[in-house]
Amino acid sequence: MATGLFSGSGTKKRFVDTPIDDQITELRDEIASLAHLLSQRGADASKDVRTKAHNAREHAEAGLQDLIETGEQLIADLRSRYALTEKQVRHTVRDHPFATLGAAAAVGLLIAALLRR
Numbered sequence: 620m621a622t623g624l625f626s627g628s629g630t631k632k633r634f635v636d637t638p639i640d641d642q643i644t645e646l647r648d649e650i651a652s653l654a655h656l657l658s659q660r661g662a663d664a665s666k667d668v669r670t671k672a673h674n675a676r677e678h679a680e681a682g683l684q685d686l687i688e689t690g691e692q693l694i695a696d697l698r699s700r701y702a703l704t705e706k707q708v709r710h711t712v713r714d715h716p717f718a719t720l721g722a723a724a725a726v727g728l729l730i731a732a733l734l735r736r
Contacts, residue, residue, distance in 0.1 A: 637645075712719045
């Protein structure tokens, strides 16, 4: 049965029959026990927080690495498409120079008409 400071109905009777020095010693022991318990709980909570922070950091680093790889792949795809489009435009201009000049003139007239309004 617990004989601590917070241990229930027998506390009043026990303190009346016990000398003051023994009561002080018992209170010190109870306080030391409580401090030890709080210290353990704090250490456990701190360890839990460190573990969660470590896991979150690993998750964020993995996500960042995936994002970088995806971005690099996207840039490579864009470069490839740009190069292909450039080749197609050059080929079309060489094959149809007058049609290209006519299309450029039509676009120029359209832009000029829109800017006058």
